[in-house]
Amino acid sequence: TQLLEQSPQFLSIQEGENLTVYCNSSSVFSSLQWYRQEPGEGPVLLVTVVTGGEVKKLKRLTFQFGDARKDSSLHITAAQPGDTGLYLCAVVYSGGGADGLTFGKGTHLIIQP
Amino acid sequence: GAVVSQHPSWVICKSGTSVKIECRSLDFQATTMFWYRQFPKQSLMLMATSNEGSKATYEQGVEKDKFLINHASLTLSTLTVTSAHPEDSSFYICSARSLTGSTGANVLTFGAGSRLTVL
Numbered sequence: 001t002q003l004l005e006q007s008p009q010f011l012s013i014q015e016g017e018n019l020t021v022y023c024n025s026s027s028v029f030s031s032l033q034w035y036r037q038e039p040g041e042g043p044v045l046l047v048t049v050v051t052g053g054e055v056k057k058l059k060r061l062t063f064q065f066g067d068a069r070k071d072s073s074l075h076i077t078a079a080q081p082g083d084t085g086l087y088l089c090a091v092v093y094s095g096g097g098a099d100g101l102t103f104g105k106g107t108h109l110i111i112q113p
Numbered sequence: 114g115a116v117v118s119q120h121p122s123w124v125i126c127k128s129g130t131s132v133k134i135e136c137r138s139l140d141f142q143a144t145t146m147f148w149y150r151q152f153p154k155q156s157l158m159l160m161a162t163s164n165e166g167s168k169a170t171y172e173q174g175v176e177k178d179k180f181l182i183n184h185a186s187l188t189l190s191t192l193t194v195t196s197a198h199p200e201d202s203s204f205y206i207c208s209a210r211s212l213t214g215s216t217g218a219n220v221l222t223f224g225a226g227s228r229l230t231v232l
Binding site for chain 1: 117119147149154155156157158159162204206208220221222223224225226228
């Protein structure tokens with residue numbers, strides 16, 4: 001089973017619309033990160049949330065960490081074509097003894113002009 | 114800010130040959146680097162953790178003899194795909210851990226990735 005479930009998997013909307021993507025798990029995490037990845041590039045860190053209920057804003061992007069620290073959401077207001085990309089949530093998971101990041105499958109977002 | 118460089122950006126090779134991908138931390142020292150693989154339209158899958166001066170730690174299902182990792186210095190880790198086959202074609206991404214000065218929180222910086230195509 002996937003540690004992090006992201007939804008929706010694909011989303012295509014018009015410029016100017018609002019959207020929310022979700023990252024859910026049955027596990028509790030000390031922190032959670034959101035990344036954006038463009039084709040042919042590595043992921044770029046957008047934000048780290050660490051406190052249950054925490055809300056962080058990055059321009060038109062609003063990130064929220066669930067009260068129980070099991071889930072998170074990313075809301076984009078007035079989406080622009082430049083927001084197009086793969087949005088990934090990730091947590092540090094010591095499953096194999098290593099502490100690399102474990103990623104969700106991501107949300108492929110396309111903003112049409 | 115911290116920068117991680119990968120080389121080459123893309124490589125095409127014949128089946129059966131070996132390919133080496135380098136991951137360098139340009140302006141910081143990284144005792145730990147991570148290697149990921151990403152297939153088209155899919156997420157990043159952690160392959161292994163590269164520790165400077167010691168053996169890499171591989172995730173379950175990743176063949177250590179096929180994906181050789183060497184972390185010989187605090188700024189360089191290499192991934193060698195041995196006897197590559199078409200199913201090894203993928204986007205390989207590394208990341209390096211640095212310590213932020215103010216908060217002490219571990220931060221991972223990702224390279225731009227290396228696209229491997231095996232013919």
